[in-house]
Structures are given as C-alpha cells and as structure tokens.
Amino acid sequence: MKFQRILALLSKEFGQLFKDKKLLPLVFVAPVMQLVFLGYAASFDVKNISVVLCDLDKTEASRALIEKFSNSGYFTIEYSTEDYGSIQNYIDDNKVEMALVIPRRFGDDLAAKVPAKVQVLFDGSEGNTAAIGLAYVNQIIVQYSNHVLVQNLGMAAIGGVVPEVRAWYNPSLQSRNFMVPAVLVMILLITTMNLTSMAVVKEKEIGTLEQLMVTPIRPVELILGKLIPFVMIGFANATVVLLVMVFGFGIPIRGSVLLLFFLSLIFLLTTLGLGLFVSTISKTQQQAMMVGQFFILQPMMYLSGFAFPIDNMPVVLQIGSIAVPMRHFLIIVRSIVLKGVGIGPLLFPAGALLVMGVFILTASVLRFHKKLD
Amino acid sequence: MNDSVIEVDHLTKKFGKFTAVDHVSFDVKRGEIFGFLGANGAGKSTTIRMLCGLLASTEGTARVGGFDINKEPEKVKENIGYMSQKFSLYEDLTVEENINFYGRVYGLSNHLLKERKEWALEIANLRGREKSITGTLPGGWKQRLALGCAVLHHPKTVFLDEPTSGVDPVMRRKFWELINDLSAEGVTVLVTTHFLEEAEYCNDIILINAGKIIAGGSPKELKSNYIKTPILEVQCANVIDAMSLIEKQPWALETSVFGTHLHVSVENEEAARGHIRQLSMQNGLDVTHVEKIIPSLEDVFIYLLDQEAKKN
Missing domain, CATH: 3.30.70.100 (Alpha-Beta Plaits)
Structure with a gap:
C-alpha cells in the first residue's frame, strides 16, 4: 500500500467533487431540508382536533362535559348540529376529525345515578390522529366521571389512584425532539451510501475503473481513496445537522459530542460497506440509485424504528430489525442527544454496529475485489 | 538471445461455454509495432485485457516484459501503459489534473512529473490549455492526451485497444505519428484496430477470427504469402x-x-x-x-x- 497513490486518488476525488456545481450544494442543502420537513411537517403531535358537536340533551350536565372538551386544548368545536344523520357528511367532507354526540337522556341518567352514555366518532382513515385523540377523550371523560362520582357521593374526595405521569427527556412529548436527532442518522446513511455507490459505478460507466486497474493501484488503495472522501462529507453533514438541531431547534446534546462522532464512524462502516456492495451489483448509476433506494434505504426506514415503533411490529420483523444497522444507531443518537447517556448503556447497539460494520465492509471489499478480476 | 517483449503461449479465455480466445500464441519483439486485427467480437480486447493483467486466463500463459501475467500481474502493470477505446480520462477534471493524477498514481517524482507533463502537453498539442476541462476537448485531442497519460511513466510496452475509433482521419494519421515516435524510442506497441489501412503501419500483424489466429506476418509477407x-x-x-x-x-x-x-x-x-x-x-x-x-x-x-x- 502506497500513501502517494491514495493521496493521488483523494486529490482526484475532491477535485471532482468541488467541480460538481450541483452535487456539493445538494449534499449540504439536503440535510437542512430534511431537518425542516421532519422538524415541522412530520409531526405526530395531535392538537386542535376539529369536532362536530351534536348535543341532543342540552342540559347543564351536557354543557359541563362540552366545556371540559373545549378547555382541554386538544379539541376545537368547529360545528354544531342537532341532526345526528348529518354527522357522516361532516366526516366524509373532511370538515372534522371527530364527532361528539350527547344523547337526549344524558342529564337525566346522571341525575338518576345510572350510567350515562356519550358517543365519540372518529375518522379512522386518520389512524394516528384517531388513536391519540381517543386517549385524550378517555382522559377527559374519566376526569368528568370522577367529578360526577364525587358530587353524587357528597364527599370532598373519594380516594382511589391518580397516576402522575411524566415523560422524561421529552417532557412535552413533542415528536420533533424525537425526529430531529433521527435526521442525523438518515442523512449519514443516504449521503455516504449513495455517494459511495454512485462514485464507484460512475467510474465503471465511463471506463476509468478499467484504466485504474491497469495502473499499479491496488484494490485496497482504490477503496480507501473512494471511501475517505465520503467519510469526510458524512462528518461535515453530521456537523451541519447537529448545529441546526442545537441552535435552530433548541434541542441540546445532553451527552458527549465526541462519543456521538466516534459511534457515527462505526455506523459509517456499515453504510460505506453497503454503498460498495451496491456498486458491485450495479452496472449503471441509475441501477445503483434504485437498488440503494428500494432495497436498503426504505426497508431500513421502516424497520429501524425511525418513525414506526419497533414494539408495534410483528415478532418476526422485530427480530429482523436487529440486523438493521440504522436501528442501533438511532438508539445511540437518541440516547446520547436526548438522555445524555455515556457508552455504558450503549454497549449492545454499539457492539452490534461494530460487528455488522466489519462484516458488511469486509464482504463488500472481497466482492469488489473479485468483481474486478 | 531472446528479444521478445511479449510472449504469448496458447492463451485461452472462456466465458462459460463461450471461448472468446482460443489457444492464441505469438511473440512481439522489442520496439515493434504489432497489429492485432479482427472484427468486433473476434477476441482482440479480451486478449489485450489478459495481457494487461485485467483478466485471468483460463488456459495458457503469457509473459509481458519478462513477467508472467497470471503470477505477477502487479509487476506487469508497473511496466505497461494501456489505453482503451474509451480514452479513459476524467472528463470533469482539467487537462493538468488528469496528467497529475496519472503521474502520481505511477509514482513519478515531482521533478519527473513536471518534465513528463510538458511532454504530454506537447504531444497532445494542449500547451496553454492546461486548465481546460477535458470533456470540452475535441475527440482527437482527448485521444492524444489519453495516450500521453498512459505513457507518462515511460512504460516499455504499450497496449492500445482500438485507439483510433471515433477519431477523424487527419487526427488518426497524427496519432500514428506518435505511435511511430514511441516505437523509435524502443517502446513496444501492441495495437488493435479494425482499420486495415492502419495495419499497413505495423511491423507485424496477426489476424484473429472467432478467437483464433488465422494468419500472421509482416504486411508484405501477408500479401505475398496469401495472394x-x-x-x-x-x-x-x-x-x-x-x-x-x-x-x-x-x-x-x-x-x-x-x-x-x-x-x-x-x-x-x-x-x-x-x-x-x-x-x-x-x-x-x-x-x-x-x-x-x-x-x-x-x-x-x-x-x-x-x-x-x-x-x-
């Protein structure tokens, strides 16, 4: 292995990168765009669920319940109707996401001390909103119900268990706090894997790879010359993402930045290895793009817990997700940024990444070697 | 006394059941311009790729500059220059960056690189255009720059695979002047072509068809032996x-x-x-x-x- 040859390759790669008037800005604009999308648009937070109210009771009791809903901050009563049959129109026309129906006997039942019923209808096509809205509905009705019980029993209090729930590390349960650190993971994956595979395949396409192979350059030098620039771009990207995260979104890094960068390097072993692997099975840059997109990026996004909780998946997929490097790195990033943990609790994900990184990179390098012969 | 620079002995390459090169044997002497003729798909490029250490042979051996192509491919690579029909330059880099890259890859010292850069610019007629983006140059210029880059390190043997395809006739003639100059300096040149008038410039020729050599000799010998x-x-x-x-x-x-x-x-x-x-x-x-x-x-x-x- 000769340092001079690697240096020649590096200066060539950077020369090409800096001459590409589109790629380089793209590499740095992309993370910022991702941050904006995932920080603002891709929010699972549910606020201001629009409601159509159908109060058929019109008693003091029904008004008290309605007040609880409108004061909660989660619901906005947009429409009011006395025609039960028209509710479907409101939901079908996407005017509201929920309907609150208070039947005629509601007040009387409460007064008679028999169970009173309210009906809550959700637009289930918005599954996420419905699920979260339902939780708020339950909370409000339980509170109201307790209130009624206390009144009926004529006591100041009735004992019982009151849960005092706090969400640590993300007290306001904002999905932004959860998503923005994940952008770091996604950007590192996309840029390093795609750029590596495309850079190698490009040389294949234009024929320079063959020219390189008749020079004294050894495959290992060639691979290093190809991967080092993308490690550097990956780190530059990571720095941009972290700066925007801390100063733009006000999400501080509670743990060690150094540890975060060090574990990022281990994650890069897997992404660069995958990029190299894609390049060995692709003949054109388009193929490399498609393979990377559909067989690596998308499955990883769905299976890593990036947006969809792993605990909700069928057991087979949960087990499968252990082999997804992105899953482990997501845990690492979220833990270091939000919880501020050290290496101790992260030994398993870090170890898994290291094993996978060494395996993927070695296998890809060997395959790359073989394909050149 | 053995002045053969390239010795090919029953070289064979099979891709699955298809035999691309079928027991090909020939010798090339030092300083010779050796023409390798045949239709597209006859096995010319495959033979050259084996001789450059890019492909392993299925059977047979060859020595290039005294090194066995299967046992010492790295040694072979250090001592040859290779130029494919695609003129493998980086089109997005400048003329000078291309020269610098190939020079450093072949381990030229800064002093030598400077000297060879001047030479390469001279032969490609690109003096004063060092900063031009290679992709914007006309085909004939790129071709000569590619040759310049391929021989920066003074290789003793040069392989040119269809070097003149897609180049206009005037440029083609100029390119052959360069090949003659190399040969005069003692460089052995093995060139494939399907332009028969180019074959007249060669000292020796072999004709390959369906992976087999069907005739060989100097242009004069071929004409008198067969016709x-x-x-x-x-x-x-x-x-x-x-x-x-x-x-x-x-x-x-x-x-x-x-x-x-x-x-x-x-x-x-x-x-x-x-x-x-x-x-x-x-x-x-x-x-x-x-x-x-x-x-x-x-x-x-x-x-x-x-x-x-x-x-x-």
Missing part, C-alpha cells in the same frame, strides 16, 4: 450488377467490391482482361478501366476470411 494470383481492379458504372455477374464466371476466383470498383482475383491476367471486355459488351456493364493492382491488406483479409467461412 498468389493477380488481382484486377475493374472500374464500371454499376458495380453491384457487375459483381453478381463476374462472381459466377469460372475464371474469377474471388470478387469483392471496393467502393466504386471491383477487385477480381484471376488465374491469368491476359485471359481475364479478355473475358471482362466480352462481358462488358454483352451485358452493357460499361467497364471504363481494368488494371492489375498490388494487393492491399484488405484484399488479403477478405481472402482469408472467405477461406475461413468456406471451412465452416
């Missing part, structure tokens, strides 16, 4: 009609179209002249000129390929 009968060049108004007519005559051994005239190989020149005159009058062929010519390599190869086709 023993006189060839008449017939100029007439409608060559296609004339061809289909003459072909059928028992005195015409081989007939082929060369642009606006026919080449007819015959047993007896005088008798044939008479036959042609007669045919022309009977059929209104309007033959304007009949002349005995010195056979070109094209005549030789058409003859050889016909013989091959008849064998199969």
Whole structure:
C-alpha cells in the first residue's frame, strides 16, 4: 500500500467533487431540508382536533362535559348540529376529525345515578390522529366521571389512584425532539451510501475503473481513496445537522459530542460497506440509485424504528430489525442527544454496529475485489 | 538471445461455454509495432485485457516484459501503459489534473512529473490549455492526451485497444505519428484496430477470427504469402450488377467490391482482361478501366476470411 497513490486518488476525488456545481450544494442543502420537513411537517403531535358537536340533551350536565372538551386544548368545536344523520357528511367532507354526540337522556341518567352514555366518532382513515385523540377523550371523560362520582357521593374526595405521569427527556412529548436527532442518522446513511455507490459505478460507466486497474493501484488503495472522501462529507453533514438541531431547534446534546462522532464512524462502516456492495451489483448509476433506494434505504426506514415503533411490529420483523444497522444507531443518537447517556448503556447497539460494520465492509471489499478480476 | 517483449503461449479465455480466445500464441519483439486485427467480437480486447493483467486466463500463459501475467500481474502493470477505446480520462477534471493524477498514481517524482507533463502537453498539442476541462476537448485531442497519460511513466510496452475509433482521419494519421515516435524510442506497441489501412503501419500483424489466429506476418509477407494470383481492379458504372455477374464466371476466383470498383482475383491476367471486355459488351456493364493492382491488406483479409467461412 502506497500513501502517494491514495493521496493521488483523494486529490482526484475532491477535485471532482468541488467541480460538481450541483452535487456539493445538494449534499449540504439536503440535510437542512430534511431537518425542516421532519422538524415541522412530520409531526405526530395531535392538537386542535376539529369536532362536530351534536348535543341532543342540552342540559347543564351536557354543557359541563362540552366545556371540559373545549378547555382541554386538544379539541376545537368547529360545528354544531342537532341532526345526528348529518354527522357522516361532516366526516366524509373532511370538515372534522371527530364527532361528539350527547344523547337526549344524558342529564337525566346522571341525575338518576345510572350510567350515562356519550358517543365519540372518529375518522379512522386518520389512524394516528384517531388513536391519540381517543386517549385524550378517555382522559377527559374519566376526569368528568370522577367529578360526577364525587358530587353524587357528597364527599370532598373519594380516594382511589391518580397516576402522575411524566415523560422524561421529552417532557412535552413533542415528536420533533424525537425526529430531529433521527435526521442525523438518515442523512449519514443516504449521503455516504449513495455517494459511495454512485462514485464507484460512475467510474465503471465511463471506463476509468478499467484504466485504474491497469495502473499499479491496488484494490485496497482504490477503496480507501473512494471511501475517505465520503467519510469526510458524512462528518461535515453530521456537523451541519447537529448545529441546526442545537441552535435552530433548541434541542441540546445532553451527552458527549465526541462519543456521538466516534459511534457515527462505526455506523459509517456499515453504510460505506453497503454503498460498495451496491456498486458491485450495479452496472449503471441509475441501477445503483434504485437498488440503494428500494432495497436498503426504505426497508431500513421502516424497520429501524425511525418513525414506526419497533414494539408495534410483528415478532418476526422485530427480530429482523436487529440486523438493521440504522436501528442501533438511532438508539445511540437518541440516547446520547436526548438522555445524555455515556457508552455504558450503549454497549449492545454499539457492539452490534461494530460487528455488522466489519462484516458488511469486509464482504463488500472481497466482492469488489473479485468483481474486478 | 531472446528479444521478445511479449510472449504469448496458447492463451485461452472462456466465458462459460463461450471461448472468446482460443489457444492464441505469438511473440512481439522489442520496439515493434504489432497489429492485432479482427472484427468486433473476434477476441482482440479480451486478449489485450489478459495481457494487461485485467483478466485471468483460463488456459495458457503469457509473459509481458519478462513477467508472467497470471503470477505477477502487479509487476506487469508497473511496466505497461494501456489505453482503451474509451480514452479513459476524467472528463470533469482539467487537462493538468488528469496528467497529475496519472503521474502520481505511477509514482513519478515531482521533478519527473513536471518534465513528463510538458511532454504530454506537447504531444497532445494542449500547451496553454492546461486548465481546460477535458470533456470540452475535441475527440482527437482527448485521444492524444489519453495516450500521453498512459505513457507518462515511460512504460516499455504499450497496449492500445482500438485507439483510433471515433477519431477523424487527419487526427488518426497524427496519432500514428506518435505511435511511430514511441516505437523509435524502443517502446513496444501492441495495437488493435479494425482499420486495415492502419495495419499497413505495423511491423507485424496477426489476424484473429472467432478467437483464433488465422494468419500472421509482416504486411508484405501477408500479401505475398496469401495472394498468389493477380488481382484486377475493374472500374464500371454499376458495380453491384457487375459483381453478381463476374462472381459466377469460372475464371474469377474471388470478387469483392471496393467502393466504386471491383477487385477480381484471376488465374491469368491476359485471359481475364479478355473475358471482362466480352462481358462488358454483352451485358452493357460499361467497364471504363481494368488494371492489375498490388494487393492491399484488405484484399488479403477478405481472402482469408472467405477461406475461413468456406471451412465452416
């Protein structure tokens, strides 16, 4: 292995990168765009669920319940109707996401001390909103119900268990706090894997790879010359993402930045290895793009817990997700940024990444070697 | 005394059941321009790729500059220059960046690189355009720059795979001047081409067809060894009609179209002249000129390929 040859390759790669008037800005604009999308648009937070109210009771009791809903901050009563049959129109026309129906006997039942019923209808096509809205509905009705019980029993209090729930590390349960650190993971994956595979395949396409192979350059030098620039771009990207995260979104890094960068390097072993692997099975840059997109990026996004909780998946997929490097790195990033943990609790994900990184990179390098012969 | 720079011994390459190169053997002497001729797909590039250490051979061996291509491919690579028909330059880099890159890859010292850069710019006629983006250069210039880059490190042997494809004739001639200069400096040049007029510039030629060598020798030898009968060049108004007519005559051994005239190989020149005159009058062929010519390599190869086709 000769340092001079690697240096020649590096200066060539950077020369090409800096001459590409589109790629380089793209590499740095992309993370910022991702941050904006995932920080603002891709929010699972549910606020201001629009409601159509159908109060058929019109008693003091029904008004008290309605007040609880409108004061909660989660619901906005947009429409009011006395025609039960028209509710479907409101939901079908996407005017509201929920309907609150208070039947005629509601007040009387409460007064008679028999169970009173309210009906809550959700637009289930918005599954996420419905699920979260339902939780708020339950909370409000339980509170109201307790209130009624206390009144009926004529006591100041009735004992019982009151849960005092706090969400640590993300007290306001904002999905932004959860998503923005994940952008770091996604950007590192996309840029390093795609750029590596495309850079190698490009040389294949234009024929320079063959020219390189008749020079004294050894495959290992060639691979290093190809991967080092993308490690550097990956780190530059990571720095941009972290700066925007801390100063733009006000999400501080509670743990060690150094540890975060060090574990990022281990994650890069897997992404660069995958990029190299894609390049060995692709003949054109388009193929490399498609393979990377559909067989690596998308499955990883769905299976890593990036947006969809792993605990909700069928057991087979949960087990499968252990082999997804992105899953482990997501845990690492979220833990270091939000919880501020050290290496101790992260030994398993870090170890898994290291094993996978060494395996993927070695296998890809060997395959790359073989394909050149 | 062994002055062969390239020794090829029953070199064979199979891709699955397909035999691309079939027991090919030849020697190339120092400083020679060695032509490798054949149609597309005949096995020229595959042979060159094996000799450059890019492909492992299935059978047989070869030595390039004294190094075994299968056992010491790295040594082979250090001592050769290679240029493919794609002129493998980085089109998005400048002329100078391309030269610097290949120079450093071959381990040239800064001093030597500077000297060779001047030389490469000189031969490619690119002095003053060092900062031009390579992709914007005309084909002929790129081709000469690619050759310059391929021989920056003073290789003793140079492999050129279809170096002149897609280059206009004037540039092609200039390129061959460069090849002659290299050869004069003692560099051995192995060049593949399907331009037969280029083969005339070679010291030695082999013709390859379907992976096998079907003929070899200097252009002069090829012409005298294979073409023993006189060839008449017939100029007439409608060559296609004339061809289909003459072909059928028992005195015409081989007939082929060369642009606006026919080449007819015959047993007896005088008798044939008479036959042609007669045919022309009977059929209104309007033959304007009949002349005995010195056979070109094209005549030789058409003859050889016909013989091959008849064998199969």
